[in-house]
Amino acid sequence: MKANADDRYSGEPSEFRQYRAPRANQEVFVDPPLDEAAGLLAENRRLLAQHDSRWSAMRHEARAQMIKDAVRYTRVYRDTSWVSQDAERPIVMAGHQPSLFHPGVWFKNFALSHLSAKLNATAVNLVVDNDVAQTSAIRVPTIDPATGLAAYRSAQYDVAGGGVPYEQTTVGDRKRFDRFDREVAQAVRPLVADPCIEQLWPHARAAIDRCGVAGCALAQARHALEGDIGLKTLELPLGVFCRSRAFAEFALSILTEMPRFQQCYNESSAYYRAAHGIRSSAHPVPDLADKDDWFEAPLWIYGNQSPHRKAAWVRMRDDAIEISDLGNRTVRIETRNLSDAIDQLTAAMTPEFKLRPRALLTTMYSRLVLSDLFLHGIGGGKYDQLGDMVTKAFFEITPPRFMVLSATVHLPGVEPKDVAGEVRALRRRIRETHFQGERYRDEPGVDSSLVDQKQALLRQIPPRGERTQWHQKVTRVNRLLADQLMDVRQDLQRQLAAAQRRAVAQSVLTSREHSFCVYPLDYLTESFYKMLG
Template sequence: MNRVENAIEYRRLRSPQDHGGRLVDPPLSTVSQLLSASRAVDRKKELELSDRSIATLSATARLHVLRAAIEYTSRYRDVDVSPLDSKASIVMTGHQPELYHPGVWYKNFVLDHLARTHHAIAINLLIDNDTMRQPAIRVPTGTLDSPTLESVAFDQMQEEMPYEERRLVDPKLFGSFAKRVCATLSPYIGQPLVNQLWPEAIAASQANQSLGSLISQARHQLEAAWGLKTLELPLSHVCDSDTFRWFTATILGGLPQFQRIYNDSLFEYRRVNRVRSRSHPVPPLVQDGEWFEAPFWLWSSSDPRRRRLFARTVRDGIEISDLETDRHHLSIFPNGPNEAAIDQLQRLRDQGVKLRSRALLTTMFARIFLCDLFIHGIGGAKYDQLTDAIVQRFFGFAAPEFLTVTATAKLPIQHREVSDLDIREIELKLRELRFNPQRYLASAREAVSLVNAKSRLIGMKPDYEQRVDRHLQFAQLNDAMQPLVDNERERLQRERAYLVRQRRVAKLLGSREYSLCLFPEKTLRPLLLDILGNNYKLDGH
């Protein structure tokens, strides 16, 4: 493979701070160029993985994902398949199947907009290889002066496992979720979207599906009611495709080299972005004796704990293992995968053994094999700079560009906005009272002599020996004036305490991280549907 170095550069990406703010980088006006550039990359994909070119594998993968997405989406909502063209451009985004905040949801609306504008096919990947940690959302409640956060659960806690494996445990708790959210939120908001969303989730729960699927299907049906025409597909379906197995076998066959490129690129990313954390954006891949860690997860239907995957070379191929209990042989060699290895991976899946990509490889596979343009949020956009470097250095060509998209929506709860600067101004005034109290003194008779004495000191030009004495006189005069500014100091201290409380209120009520299901439709729908940002009026803000 032709290795071309590609330096990682620092990119500053920040979420919009104000309600209604959007980030789209690069601008939507450049998407036609991005799609054209992606097709140019396609022409460079004649690189072969064993006896298959990436271009051929990509064509097979795109057809598979299109058919699978139509079949999956058709299970719970109508899909108009007539205009779908297997040769059309595919635009994609993806996220965990959860009750995420509107900034994440905005990607789906941009996805639909781009598909309509560029006659493309829109597919949202449900990243079900990640784990569900907390089956609950945080909901603000209380009063405007003293708000608090409560955790409202939609299911009982369970052992942490991937979304793909997580099933609903407590249907009664799930069924009452919307009612409990509304009761908790009622001091602030009367008709949150959860009332529209949750009946569909309850209906979906009658089938034996993952908990994440119940939530994502309800959200996707709401999108359909709002006019969006996108397809959805769990990542697990993608990972069970033959093309993904070729991709997996290619990386496992060249794992020592891939691991070196992966780690070198990671350390370069951390250096450029001044990241000190050993786990951000991802931990390095490790070597344990002859075992090399690969960027995949391994688990089974009988043991759905997500474990790291390791591989080592043996005489007749490689062994893969979690270094605990699972160990499997594959006929994979350094010169690339073969049909026997692909069949072996299929048989492992038939036995309930699941190999799933980790974060970087998920979007790497999607961008190389599945789509012409991928839409990231800010977090994904940052770590995919690392993906770009790995693709360039391992496969020998540049990955297609991606779009970075997010928006900020805040709950329509009236509160005073307080910044750190507001509090800093009060603190500066308090400091002035201590060291320049004369600036706050009225023309009280007892203050005149003190102010005049300090004015004379200020006007002096002391020599070196007089400076210490002058400093002591300043301190004595400032101390003498303190009782005269006690009232002003107490007023400023009260104001500071009030602002500190209001800042806490503003931070809690003004967060952009609240779940989409807490918002009223009249606040959220116009913001999300107005992709270009021209007609949106701040509703309730």
């Protein structure tokens, strides 16, 4: 079933779905609604079945391998006896980086388990461990003893500051890692008596003993905790499925046609930018470049000994392609025979030649090959509309639809106050002391005759073009009144500074960005199940 890049999108912003994170406490965003999931899954399976036989064969091999690998991976740290061996069972997927993310992201994992039970499907969460870890710290909400107001305190689980992919983030300070739960719990205790870091971190200490990698430990700890509360999902790091023959076949379908893929990719990106009024060429994704006879591919290359990601580049050579980081890593793949080429690329993926997809390619493979329904967050849902355009233009097929989910959960017991409104009101009053001093005629030290002059001037506004002298008189009176209201203004400015401090504290309390580990586990699970219900 063929489709053109323009079939779904006309280039107008209204043709793209608009996704916005919910702001109110325990508010959920789901598009399309959960009760349409069964129909969406059935529609996607019908659509995927219409693609030609090479897709069917690739899917069959890839899914069987993924479930086998995911069971093997997951059973190391939690029970998998519930996993069905039915090869035809639908697969529902989601994915995220292995970080201590906020509850809106964690909600997807609960929805994944909930939908898989409802749809009689297997749930697989993809651990996106090829993304670069930004930090080894989280901001913990607390109460500043000096002010009595909410503030942030940083807590680190390691000395390293990120900069390399999650799968490369070995822990350098084990003592710091081991005491992280106590540090977080102590910091958040003035606001939350029983943060779930205390249930999470014993799993993290056990995981770090097994793998030594922070990204692995954080993901396994969170997934083990999900097992403790009854969620039935499998997990698999992206780095594992990248070593499969099916992924090699998918990658080769692009790499052997890089000039055409690059054209489809860049034209779709330009189209997306124009439709959204985006001026930056780096958003939503940078264009793929070319230089000499090399074409940049939507993949990364790195290895254990030099873990910093570099762009993958491809060069055509007769009946072969070369894949390189344009540094010290290059492999040559003979392409005369597809099966042999797949074997060669699979064999080339070693600990020192890690070929990993970028974001759009990751979800493209996950949706076209691995799953029947993919659950995105807000950001993924926005950008994967671009992925759909690339899929249509290059593969000439219509991609299956996805769902977008997110939620907002505030800290327990937090009652939002309109401190921002108080700040606006105080700013308005301070401005009045400069330009509407007559409002303060009853304040001590205010000359009522100046107020009378101002009111008389306002009753006798001259016609346009004749107001120069009138304006000068009004300005003079305003200045005199402003001088007399200096004490009032200073008191208002002190009130404003205090209100601004309270507003900052309020923004801490009502933020949706706190790590899930600072919340009580029962409070979060009850909130999520309520929203799913």
